[in-house]
Amino acid sequence: MNHRKMSKNLSTAEKQKLLKLIQEKEERRKFNQIKEWVPYGWQESLSNATLENNQCLAMAGNRVGKTYTGARITACHLTGIYPDWWKGKRFTKPINAWAAGASTVTTRDILQKELLGDPVNQDMRGSGAIPKDFIHSVVRKPQIPNAVESIVVKFHNAFGVHIGESVVSFKSYEMGEEKFMGSSLDWIWLDEQPAQNIYTQCLTRTLDKRGYVMMTFTPESGMTPVISQFMNDRKPGQFLIQAGWDEAPHLDEAAKEQILSQYLPNERDMRTKGQPVFGRGMVFPYSLDKLVVDDFPIPDTWLKICGIDFGFDHPTAIVWGAINPDNGCFYIYDEYRESRQTPTMHSIALKARGSEPPVAWPHDGNRSFDGGDSMATQYRQEGVNLLPEHFTNPPDISQKKGDIKISAGITAMSQAMEKGLFKVFKSCYFWQQEYGQYHFGDQGKIVDKDDDLMSASRYCYQSRRFAEKSRSTANKKKRPWEKQNKSTYDWVI
Numbered sequence: 121m122n123h124r125k126m127s128k129n130l131s132t133a134e135k136q137k138l139l140k141l142i143q144e145k146e147e148r149r150k151f152n153q154i155k156e157w158v159p160y161g162w163q164e165s166l167s168n169a170t171l172e173n174n175q176c177l178a179m180a181g182n183r184v185g186k187t188y189t190g191a192r193i194t195a196c197h198l199t200g201i202y203p204d205w206w207k208g209k210r211f212t213k214p215i216n217a218w219a220a221g222a223s224t225v226t227t228r229d230i231l232q233k234e235l236l237g238d239p240v241n242q243d244m245r246g247s248g249a250i251p252k253d254f255i256h257s258v259v260r261k262p263q264i265p266n267a268v269e270s271i272v273v274k275f276h277n278a279f280g281v282h283i284g285e286s287v288v289s290f291k292s293y294e295m296g297e298e299k300f301m302g303s304s305l306d307w308i309w310l311d312e313q314p315a316q317n318i319y320t321q322c323l324t325r326t327l328d329k330r331g332y333v334m335m336t337f338t339p340e341s342g343m344t345p346v347i348s349q350f351m352n353d354r355k356p357g358q359f360l361i362q363a364g365w366d367e368a369p370h371l372d373e374a375a376k377e378q379i380l381s382q383y384l385p386n387e388r389d390m391r392t393k394g395q396p397v398f399g400r401g402m403v404f405p406y407s408l409d410k411l412v413v414d415d416f417p418i419p420d421t422w423l424k425i426c427g428i429d430f431g432f433d434h435p436t437a438i439v440w441g442a443i444n445p446d447n448g449c450f451y452i453y454d455e456y457r458e459s460r461q462t463p464t465m466h467s468i469a470l471k472a473r474g475s476e477p478p479v480a481w482p483h484d485g486n487r488s489f490d491g492g493d494s495m496a497t498q499y500r501q502e503g504v505n506l507l508p509e510h511f512t513n514p515p516d517i518s519q520k521k522g523d524i525k526i527s528a529g530i531t532a533m534s535q536a537m538e539k540g541l542f543k544v545f546k547s548c549y550f551w552q553q554e555y556g557q558y559h560f561g562d563q564g565k566i567v568d569k570d571d572d573l574m575s576a577s578r579y580c581y582q583s584r585r586f587a588e589k590s591r592s593t594a595n596k597k598k599r600p601w602e603k604q605n606k607s608t609y610d611w612v613i
Contacts, residue, residue, distance in 0.1 A: 151252035154195050157203065162363040163189045166334075167196075170209035173359035174326070176334045177350050179394040183379065184368040187311050190336040191234035194219060194309045195249035198273040198286040209332065214275035214284040215306035218322075220291035222312040227292045228267040231311050235288070239266040256285050293318050304328055310335045316345045339396035342559070347396050352553065352570065364393035395556060403530060403558045403566055403574075406537045408544075412552065415545045418442045418453055423587035424477035426470070427511075427580025429572045430485055430495050435459045436466050437572030439551065440473060441580045443587055450536060450581060452544045455551050457573055463495065467502035476505045477590075480583035482575070483510040483524060507586055511579045526566065529578035536581070551577070 149156060159167065162178070166189060169176050180186040196202050197211050219235065221227035228239055236258070237247035246252025254274045261267040270289040277283050291299060293314060300321035306329050308322045314335070322333050339347055350360045365371055380388065389395040389407055418424070423443040430436055440454040456469045470479065485496040485506075492498075499506055512522035513529060522528075536542035544551055554573045561567045 151246045153247065154192055154199075154201065154249055154251060157192050159189070159192075159205075160185070160363075160367060160369065162361055162367045164205065166359075166361055167193050168207040169359040169361070170332055170334075171207060172357070174330065174332050174357045175323070176332070176359045176361075177347075178334075178336045178361050178363065179339055179347070179350075179396075180336065180363040181365055181368075181390070181392045181394045182338055183371060184363050184365065184394075185370070186336040186338070186363070187230055187234055190309050190311055190334060191231070191249040193334065194288065194307065195235065195251075197307050198250060198271075198275070198288055199254045200276045200278075200283075200286075201251075201254075210278075211275075211306065212277065214286040216304065217286065217288040217307040217309070218291050218303075218305055218325075219288055219309045220293065220300075220311070220314075220318075220322075222292065223294045224261075224264055224267065224292045226312070227290050228261075228264065231309075232268060232290060236268065236271060239268075261290070297321055300325065306331045308333045311337060313337045313339060313341045313344060314346060319346050338394060339390060342396050344396075348557070348570075351396075352557075362394040402556075403560060404534060404537060404555065406534075408552055408555065410540070411537060411542060411544050411555075412546050413451075413543045415453070415547050418451070420590050421445065423584075423589060425580055425583050425587035426477045426479040427576040427578070427583065428466075428470075428479055428481050429575040429579070430482065431572060432460060435572045436461065437576045438466070438470060438479075439548075439573060439576045439580050440477065441577075441584075441587070443584060447541070449541045449543060450584065452548055452551060452577060452580075454545070455548045455573060457550050463498040464502055467499060467504050470499075470504050471502075478583075478586050478588060479504060479506045480511045480579040480586065481506055482579060485510055507583065511583060513582050514585055526578070529582045530566075533578065533581055542581070 162180075163185065166176060166178050170193075178186055178189065194217065196206070197209075197215055198217060200211060200214075202210055219227070219231045221231050232239055233248060235248045235250050236245055236255075238244040245258070246255055250271065250273055254276075256272040256274050258271055259269040261269040268290065270287055273286045273288065274282050275284050275286045293312065297317045300318055303325050305322075305325045308326060308331070310319070310322065310333065314322070319333075319335075325331070326333055335346075350358060354360060365376055376392075380392065383391050423445060425441050425443070426438065427441070428436070428438045435457045436459070438456040439452050442451045442453050443449070444451070454473065456466075458466065458469075470476075479499075481496060481499075485499075486494050488494050493501070496506055496510070510524075512524055513532075515522040533542060544555075551573045554570055557570055558574050559567055
């Protein structure tokens with residue numbers, strides 16, 4: 121029976137008493153938000169990740185609840201009150217913590233609001249993630265209206281007994297690295313993407329206590345060293361989770377469509393999926409959803425070509441490409457990427473693919489990396505089917521021989537991607553990883569770091585004129601480069 125129906129049968133005194141109880145319940149709910157928290161899947165995973173990880177990063181899209189989540193996890197640690205579903209780290213005594221954002225103002229308006237309540241309306245203090253009854257005291261920040269320096273929070277043990285006070289202090293990156301020095305911390309929550317030096321200082325502050333650093337942000341600053349390390353070189357004790365609109369049930373389709381229409385095309389994956397953007401933008405501004413397809417057996421009748429980018433300290437990278445002769449669609453169907461290995465070892469990987477398609481290779485293969493034979497010679501000695509000459513782009517009408525300009529290959533690949541004629545097998549994980557980081561720097565030039573598979577793909581794609589069927593089905597006919605006046609196929613884009 122609802123309250124309205126019940127009220128018909130109650131006296132005035134009983135109605136007033138019932139109304140008071142309802143108001144008290146609403147008041148308790150308003151000022152004990154953490155008790156109402158029912159996490160989404162990714163939020164629960166992030167909360168529980170602290171059981172085995174001291175560094176946790178939630179890289180999420182806009183509007184998915186990353187700050188909301190960070191505040192509630194931080195509040196659990198400050199109060200010692202953990203939900204029944206919690207499997208992460210549980211502090212057993214009061215902690216010393218920081219909460220930091222990009223600027224003093226945004227820290228006040230976002231982090232302080234989420235933890236403490238509306239900064240302007242003092243009557244709402246305690247309506248944030250920290251329950252009102254757990255707030256011992258608040259220290260104001262001088263010269264910043266409505267901002268606080270720190271919050272002193274009552275800490276309770278597992279039996280619900282108040283055993284002391286935790287302290288959370290608010291910081292901002294604009295304060296500079298020196299303001300992140302000197303303290304010893306149990307917990308640090310960074311709600312915006314920090315610079316490398318700020319993050320390093322935070323790790324140092326938690327070192328002696330074996331404390332924890334958690335970050336929650338949308339990667340608007342691009343592939344910073346911090347993000348690159350978590351995405352590409354994650355160490356034991358580090359945890360990364362990405363969350364997008366699909367993991368935020370509170371966003372309905374109408375809201376998503378309305379918000380998406382306001383975003384530029386090259387930033388949509390960043391804002392909806394938590395994928396980082398770069399410098400002046402990605403080299404290929406197309407979502408992987410447009411390119412990636414499920415693996416399938418490549419027909420023997422399809423033409424194949426391979427591309428290699430030589431390396432040693434940085435990886436030697438190889439991709440295998442296949443061309444559908446019916447429509448010219450190009451598929452990257454296999455990949456290889458290894459560092460600090462000899463040509464002999466790389467050659468084993470090349471020849472293990474069986475059909476041994478022709479291999480396009482860059483001009484630096486004509487020199488030696490170790491003072492001996494050239495790289496091209498060493499690979500040929502291992503029986504690798506390198507093309508007779510180093511890579512060049514297909515010549516245009518004004519050229520007798522193509523050049524090696526990067527821009528020509530990027531343009532050709534971009535056009536194919538735009539037309540839906542460039543695809544990548546889902547199993548090519550490292551290719552997809554590099555694709556997501558392949559970007560222009562501040563000077564408008566492609567950043568030549570972690571781009572080995574991208575370079576190999578460009579050699580491979582721009583050498584389609586040399587592709588051939590598997591030798592088992594080609595009847596040992598002359599290879600394409602042995603045919604006179606063979607410069608293109610009808611379906612070349």
